[in-house]
Every structure is written in C-alpha cells, then in structure tokens.
Amino acid sequence: MKRVSKQKMISIMLSCTMGITTMVGGVPVYGKSINLRNQILSVTSGTNLRTLLLEDFEGGEDSERGWSKIDGWQYDHSIGIQVATMGQTKALKLDLDYTGYEQISWSEAKISKQFSTPYELEGRNYFTMDVYYPEEFQSFSVKLFSNGVMDQEATILNTEDVGNGYKKAKIAVKFSATESKMNDLIVGIVSKNTAFKGSVYIDQLEISEYNQENDFVEITSIPQEGTIANISNLPTAVKITDNNAHSSAKNLLAYLTALKNNDQV
Numbered sequence: 001m002k003r004v005s006k007q008k009m010i011s012i013m014l015s016c017t018m019g020i021t022t023m024v025g026g027v028p029v030y031g032k033s034i035n036l037r038n039q040i041l042s043v044t045s046g047t048n049l050r051t052l053l054l055e056d057f058e059g060g061e062d063s064e065r066g067w068s069k070i071d072g073w074q075y076d077h078s079i080g081i082q083v084a085t086m087g088q089t090k091a092l093k094l095d096l097d098y099t100g101y102e103q104i105s106w107s108e109a110k111i112s113k114q115f116s117t118p119y120e121l122e123g124r125n126y127f128t129m130d131v132y133y134p135e136e137f138q139s140f141s142v143k144l145f146s147n148g149v150m151d152q153e154a155t156i157l158n159t160e161d162v163g164n165g166y167k168k169a170k171i172a173v174k175f176s177a178t179e180s181k182m183n184d185l186i187v188g189i190v191s192k193n194t195a196f197k198g199s200v201y202i203d204q205l206e207i208s209e210y211n212q213e214n215d216f217v218e219i220t221s222i223p224q225e226g227t228i229a230n231i232s233n234l235p236t237a238v239k240i241t242d243n244n245a246h247s248s249a250k251n252l253l254a255y256l257t258a259l260k261n262n263d264q265v
Contacts, residue, residue: 091203118181132201143188148180
C-alpha cells in the first residue's frame with residue numbers, strides 16, 4: 001500500500017483550510033506568535049531518538065532543584081516547590097492554588113529554571129514530560145517556553161490512572177530545530193475556569209530528535225481515471241442577465257452549457 005508523509009498530508013490539510021480565520025484571544029504568548037504548524041505536528045507520534053534527559057528528580061528530596069516561582073499570568077498565589085515521591089518515582093511537586101480564578105479562562109502558574117550548563121540541542125526538536133494530576137483537575141494545560149527554542153502549549157499524548165486519585169499524562173511539544181542552546185525552561189500550569197487547589201507533579205523532562213521515518217499515513221483510496229470534458233457542443237453565444245458581467249463569466253456559462261448538452265452534469 002502506498003504511503004504518504006504526514007507532513008505532506010498536514011500541508012494539504014492546511015492548504016484546504018486557508019479560508020478559515022482563527023481568533024486567538026486572552027491567551028498570553030511569550031514574545032512571538034503561536035505556530036499553528038508546530039501545534040498540529042506535535043500531535044503525531046514518531047519514535048524519539050538521541051534522548052537528552054533534562055530532569056528526572058531522583059535524589060534531593062525536599063529540595064527545589066533550582067526551580068523557582070516567577071510571575072504568572074492571571075495567577076498571584078504562591079507555588080510550593082519541592083522534590084517528592086509520586087508512586088514509585090521522584091518528581092517535582094507543585095502546590096497550586098487557583099482559588100478565585102474560576103472565572104478566568106487562562107490562569108497560568110509558572111516556574112522557571114536556569115541551567116548551569118546550557119544544553120546543546122544538536123538537531124533535537126521534541127520535548128516530552130510526565131505530568132501527574134488529581135482526577136478532579138481536568139480542565140488544564142501546560143505551556144512551555146525556552147528562549148530561542150520553543151514557546152507553545154503542549155499536546156497531551158496519552159493519560160493513565162496511577163492510583164490514589166491521580167492520573168499521569170505524557171505531554172509533548174515538537175518545535176523547529178535550532179542552533180540555539182537551551183539555557184532555561186519555563187513550565188506553565190494553566191487552569192481553565194477552575195478553582196483547583198492541590199498538588200501537581202512533573203517528571204522525566206526530555207529533549208529528543210523527532211523521528212519522521214514512521215510519520216506516515218496509509219492511503220486507502222486511489223483516484224480513479226476521470227472523464228474528459230466533452231465541449232463539442234460549446235455555444236458560440238450565451239445570454240446572461242448581467243450586461244456588465246466579465247467575459248470570464250460568459251465563458252464559464254458557455255462551458256457549463258456544453259457539459260449540460262453532452263449529459264456530463
């Protein structure tokens with residue numbers, strides 16, 4: 001069966017939707033516009049290659065591991081930050097409080113870390129992270145920012161129950177490959193019209209190279225041979241109600257009339 005690249009398929013889809021106007025309001029962007037193409041591509045699921053582990057939080061319990069609260073967006077409450085146990089692993093525990101923000105569609109609590117040694121990306125263009133969250137905290141998303149590297153909302157690839165009222169989500173962002181080094185990372189936990197108060201955990205922060213070799217969809221329908229238009233009965237003159245109509249409109253009417261006369265419409 002013939003295969004076609006998902007990137008090519010997505011390009012076709014984008015071309016087909018050029019007439020749609022997208023409104024983006026009330027959502028902060030950290031210094032550049034949202035890249036719709038990156039958002040669409042981030043939902044695909046190729047294999048990660050050359051994985052670079054940024055954080056796994058093993059060891060250093062009760063420490064912040066260099067992470068700190070920074071100014072949020074429509075979020076002024078505190079954020080408790082410490083490495084803690086989540087199930088069978090260590091993770092960074094974030095104590096969040098969105099009380100009073102239930103009428104806010106984008107309330108973003110943000111934490112940041114400056115890496116002591118910048119990471120060389122070397123073609124890596126795919127960020128993934130595990131997020132553990134209470135079942136009642138369903139209306140949320142994650143925003144990632146790294147200067148010169150990425151600035152976008154993450155896609156949730158899959159979720160699973162992990163017990164004790166918590167779920168685990170794998171989130172991902174596919175960004176454009178860059179020669180820039182990764183000096184910092186901002187993680188934003190976005191509440192959307194909730195008054196959630198509780199703990200969210202993040203773990204297994206990784207950067208890898210996105211593998212596009214498996215980035216294909218199967219073609220299940222093959223175009224059949226078409227019918228050649230028969231315009232042998234093309235009229236030499238047509239009557240049109242608009243005296244000011246352009247000649248192209250008259251030509252189109254003549255063409256359609258010929259198809260009708262030859263039983264092709």
